[in-house]
Amino acid sequence: MTDLIALSAAEAAVQIARGHLSAEDYTRACLDRIAALEPKVHAFTHLDSDYALEQARALDEHQVRGHVTGPLHGVPVAIKDVFDTFDFPTECGSPLMKGRRLARDAAAVARLRAAGAVILGKTVTTEFAYFHPGATRNPHDPSRTPGGSSSGSAAAVAAQMVPLAIGTQTNGSVIRPAAFCGVIGVKPSHGLNSRHGCLLLSRTLDHVGVFARSLADAALILGILAGFDANDPDSRPGAPPDFEDAVEAEPKPRRLAFVRTQVWDKADLEARRAVEDLARRVGAETVDLDDSFAKAWVDHRVVMAADMARQFGEIVSSGRESDSSEQLRELLAEGAATPALRYLAAQDNRMRYRAGLGRILADYDAILTPATPGVAPKGEATGNPAFNSLWSLTGLPSLTLPLLKGEDGMPLGVQLVCAPGDDARLMRVARWLSAEVGAGL
């Protein structure tokens, strides 16, 4: 069983396709692992072992009958509980959405199902994918946060409960938990993965991202999720990047810009040293963001507060006070008090930051920057997204690689960021960086 859960999704898919492994056995191995660790990790909010096995057996039968199978045939995937699913409730981490059931899958879930995935269950999210934590704990140390908001998805992949999971990021909700849990997290370019049927916080800031333990696995699931969807107003037509090709190619040397950003002093000394050290080892050149970027973090907050006030203001104010967190109510009040002019200025500034970063990335393959201010903090709070806000605001593709270690041997992520639409290059640079430091991701 240990062998099965250690398989990558790509390896498992090949074994299943060749008939060397059944979807049922593979799914059972994941379920056994969950049974063993879930009492400590609390990654799932909706899980039904019988139903998961039923899906797996149906896929096995499908294959036995000689039907065409998809690239994830028989591979379990965990879904953050903000994506609509026809078969599980979708409660978005809020008592206000308790028992909410929907008739249809979100576009991302539908694509995974069409690719043959076993939709294993729904994972814990913070309240409305904002800050108020759910029950999930960090698999490396239960006294620490897994990060948020995609807490359960990151923890489940880190704990080898499942090889792949999906999540969302509006501020730092994919990169931060992935870094804290020591897995790969990818937040692709804004508009690459459809958000149709996914809890809407902010059209401007929301992204669908993935969690995996290898770059090949991340490429596999991204290749399934990416692509045009007329139901997402920010989706752009055009062929999606060839992710598998990107990670299979022989890595060639890459030019990195080491960007500390205006929030560098939020990182702890250990994290700063570790990332500086890595930057030096791989020949990254230090590039400072000038003062024109100074207000990006405030602009991110302005857009997020107003957009979330629009989405959640009524439901939260019409609910009982005990059914929402003070932190969320404060944000919504802030959003409700925002003038349209301030909001529109933030939107315009966003395009300027995007253009400014584009000018830097004209000279480098990618930006190297911390994923988080340090390792996962102890306690409940899900940690600081300061090193994620700029890339969420500008929609640049970013990923975190578990290349470093910090205090108590806890994982420390390293973030790479590319130009908008340059998602394939992002994977290529990640492959090279991983090889360069001997990590073999």
Added chain:
Amino acid sequence: MTDLIALSAAEAAVQIARGHLSAEDYTRACLDRIAALEPKVHAFTHLDSDYALEQARALDEHQVRGHVTGPLHGVPVAIKDVFDTFDFPTECGSPLMKGRRLARDAAAVARLRAAGAVILGKTVTTEFAYFHPGATRNPHDPSRTPGGSSSGSAAAVAAQMVPLAIGTQTNGSVIRPAAFCGVIGVKPSHGLNSRHGCLLLSRTLDHVGVFARSLADAALILGILAGFDANDPDSRPGAPPDFEDAVEAEPKPRRLAFVRTQVWDKADLEARRAVEDLARRVGAETVDLDDSFAKAWVDHRVVMAADMARQFGEIVSSGRESDSSEQLRELLAEGAATPALRYLAAQDNRMRYRAGLGRILADYDAILTPATPGVAPKGEATGNPAFNSLWSLTGLPSLTLPLLKGEDGMPLGVQLVCAPGDDARLMRVARWLSAEVGAGL
């Protein structure tokens, strides 16, 4: 000379291409017409006869040398003074932009130039393409408004000063002046024509439209303007409609929905009767917009006020009070006082109106509706855009045809509206409707 100015752009382009007419002679005929009527009409704000003839001669030489020519080779086009041009000032109808010169053409102007057009001059716009009128008068009756904001473009085409002109619409600025001046005006689907290099009032509401005297001419210029431009964030990739094919096809019977809208009582009795009569003649079925559309006009105002406050608030408040109109300052103050939540609600409502209209248009080829509340009013004010706001807000393609007459024989437009992206069908329906009533447009 009378013969030349009466030519359609399509006919002139053919004659020039065949060597039967020179660009210089054709341009001179337009300039002579302008010289005769401009003292009464005031359509142009920047015109340089020598420079126009210079462009025409260069195009003639180009052709004589056997170079490839574009579909508008040698045909003069007038440009609303809100499009950037490298060779003329771009003053946007405001003293605050007096003498403003830019290094590059707007995308629309660049496309026209590449197609071989003579960029004849810049036409009068109201102040910042909002309401405060410029000097232009209605060619049919100088005591009446030409409508706005694309006042000069509509009047120049109506007065046969030029066969084609371009303008912009944020509320009713293409359809209204076209209807008042008795020409064809087309406002295509939002995002079809690039707005790059064009005065920005509102990303949501701004459209680039055209003025022509025949459907073939409208199709000719739309075919040049339409198409993807990565510099316009709302431009969508994909092949543009085949406009020429649409107007050349044999007209077949069309199902029309006669939609009076919530502003029906703003139309005068004469206009209501004339449009009802036409609807009956062509077998249009009356379809009422339910109460869910009632606030669309207010939502349009909310978006326009906030977006324009963002674009013009600083420049207007930092200028002298005498350099802006009270009407504009009131709008900007209203926009500055708008909460982000109200703005975002209006944006969401907009998508609902769009979906609701899409449901109606699932059963009909097009909506038939008034273009204006009546004929061009006497005096300075540019008239009421009530019959245009809904289609500007929702981005549906619309056009007006000069099919009716009102008081004093003044032209009265009839508006057709299709589903988003259905611009080719819009032209087909227009061709059919024109044939049905024996107008031969």
